[in-house]
Amino acid sequence: MKKDLVAASATPLVLAILAEGDSYGYAIIKRVTELSGGHLQWTDGMLYPVLHRLERQGHVAAKWSASENGRRRKYYRITREGRAQLAAQRRQWQVVDGTLRGIWTRTCTA
Amino acid sequence: MTTLADRPLEEQIAQWRAYLRRRQALHGSDVEELEGHLRDQLKALTEAGLAGDEAFLVAVKRMGSLDALSREFARAHSERLWKQLVMAPGAPDEPAGTGRAEMLVVLGLAVAAAMAIKVPALFGLRLGGGDEPFYARNASLFVFPLLAAYFMWKRGSDAAHGLRLALPFAAGAVFANVFPFGAASNTEMLTALHLPIALWLAVGLAYVRGRWLADGGRMNFVRFSGELAIYYALIALGGGVLTGMTMMMFKSIGMNAEWLAQGWLLPCGAMGAVLIGSWLVEAKQSVIENMAPVLTRLFTPLFTILLLVFLGTMAWTGNPIHVEREVLIGFDLLLVLVVGLVLYAASARDPQAPPDFFDGLQFVLVVSALVVDGVALGAIAARISEFGFTPNRVAALGENLILLVNLAWSARLYALFLRRRVPFAALEQWQIAYLPVYAVWAALVVVVFPPLFGYR
Numbered sequence A: 001m002k003k004d005l006v007a008a009s010a011t012p013l014v015l016a017i018l019a020e021g022d023s024y025g026y027a028i029i030k031r032v033t034e035l036s037g038g039h040l041q042w043t044d045g046m047l048y049p050v051l052h053r054l055e056r057q058g059h060v061a062a063k064w065s066a067s068e069n070g071r072r073r074k075y076y077r078i079t080r081e082g083r084a085q086l087a088a089q090r091r092q093w094q095v096v097d098g099t100l101r102g103i104w105t106r107t108c109t110a
Numbered sequence B: 001m002t003t004l005a006d007r008p009l010e011e012q013i014a015q016w017r018a019y020l021r022r023r024q025a026l027h028g029s030d031v032e033e034l035e036g037h038l039r040d041q042l043k044a045l046t047e048a049g050l051a052g053d054e055a056f057l058v059a060v061k062r063m064g065s066l067d068a069l070s071r072e073f074a075r076a077h078s079e080r081l082w083k084q085l086v087m088a089p090g091a092p093d094e095p096a097g098t099g100r101a102e103m104l105v106v107l108g109l110a111v112a113a114a115m116a117i118k119v120p121a122l123f124g125l126r127l128g129g130g131d132e133p134f135y136a137r138n139a140s141l142f143v144f145p146l147l148a149a150y151f152m153w154k155r156g157s158d159a160a161h162g163l164r165l166a167l168p169f170a171a172g173a174v175f176a177n178v179f180p181f182g183a184a185s186n187t188e189m190l191t192a193l194h195l196p197i198a199l200w201l202a203v204g205l206a207y208v209r210g211r212w213l214a215d216g217g218r219m220n221f222v223r224f225s226g227e228l229a230i231y232y233a234l235i236a237l238g239g240g241v242l243t244g245m246t247m248m249m250f251k252s253i254g255m256n257a258e259w260l261a262q263g264w265l266l267p268c269g270a271m272g273a274v275l276i277g278s279w280l281v282e283a284k285q286s287v288i289e290n291m292a293p294v295l296t297r298l299f300t301p302l303f304t305i306l307l308l309v310f311l312g313t314m315a316w317t318g319n320p321i322h323v324e325r326e327v328l329i330g331f332d333l334l335l336v337l338v339v340g341l342v343l344y345a346a347s348a349r350d351p352q353a354p355p356d357f358f359d360g361l362q363f364v365l366v367v368s369a370l371v372v373d374g375v376a377l378g379a380i381a382a383r384i385s386e387f388g389f390t391p392n393r394v395a396a397l398g399e400n401l402i403l404l405v406n407l408a409w410s411a412r413l414y415a416l417f418l419r420r421r422v423p424f425a426a427l428e429q430w431q432i433a434y435l436p437v438y439a440v441w442a443a444l445v446v447v448v449f450p451p452l453f454g455y456r
Helices: A003-020 A025-035 A044-057 A080-109 B009-021 B028-047 B052-063 B066-076 B098-116 B132-155 B159-177 B186-207 B217-252 B258-284 B291-317 B327-348 B357-387 B391-418 B424-452
Strands: A060-066 A072-078
Touching (some): A003 A044, A003 A080, A044 A060, A044 B066, B009 B028, B009 B052, B098 B132, B132 B159, B132 B258, B159 B186, B186 B217, B186 B424, B217 B258, B217 B327, B291 B327, B291 B357, B357 B391
Antiparallel strands (some): A060 A072
């Protein structure tokens, strides 16, 4: 899959996963693999700059808490602004998706 | 040969963490977050049946290239590429609280310095009330001992060293105040100018923790002095704006704040800023590029051109130097400047590097300064009998001689270095070995000149 597309879809995907519930980096990556059936492969490290950018924009909030393995872990939570952003992105992706679907069904039937 | 993969897992993780820490765009907490991820990944992989080494290689590979990663971090946190001095978190191995303790010590000492300058007022000595000569003679004594105390605290010096260090300051206080200076005395002015130079060496001794000759301490003190001068100038600019604003705002409500500005803001600020500036220089030395060598690089070519053009013009027109009162001091300042340029160029140079264009330029600068000063001295010598020996003139002449000796030998060493006969370290050694000469001369002016010239 093209890098641009992976990068563009990262923000809505992360926000959507956090909308399901608070989570942390490793679990988010696992969830992405699960949801895409392994087709969407992220370079693990690259998730973190995305998370930090969202945190800075106020779309997610972060908190360090203890994890089950005894180490500190940074948990992320979606904020109200994040939910609004997710809704906006969702509309945009639906427009793209709908348009592509429209033209593909036509070319397939033709 | 052992590769990374042969070592025990924890050691491999530690090494990976060390790689991350070196990235400027990644802060300590980011590294911790990424390490947590790596460990989660490792756990999952070993549970899936991979051996420790294999799991580590896979986990690191999945994490992606560190270059790309730190580039992305830099884009997400653009401010991190601009090194932040005051707000920057301390080094990861530094115990938390050291920075805060140091800040409190510095603030305490700065306030003490600011108060110290007001203490004489309690005994009826007023700034702006005719007691300026007292303040001029003692200015350095209000703040340098506190600066030395800061370095002693910072370097963890013991009490015996502290007592030894107190001696020069005590001697300075005695010689600044025992002499019965006359009104508008020249030797009193000389004391005011030279005592800080002599006592700066005592500050240097505190800076190097008494080990003046040990490993690079003196050169570090030179670097520190240059950076402090620059920081002090910057703080002074800010202080000027603050003072101007104070006057303007109170004037707008019909009050004259001059007493506040001149009696408190200026003197207290000037004292406190020495400590604050020193602290900033100490804090930033590993964080930000030093400014003094940058200015040196910038101005060495310009001053070289100035000197060459000046010599050329003098030769072309045949105009002699008009020997007036201030000429000697003017040429002293020129030599101080050239010595400064040589010193700070040496302070930032890699002693191992071979001679380059800039070294040649430095050589031309030194030689042309020597020629210009020689011409000036010749002109002055011709008329010295006419002037007679006043204290100012003897002091200026002595300084000229001291700087001339320094530069003449530096020129010789530069010439040898350019022909690759001696290493650059020889020049650096010469410059730092010469430092006490300035202080000793200054001390001589403070101690010997007033009685020698009858306190005139």
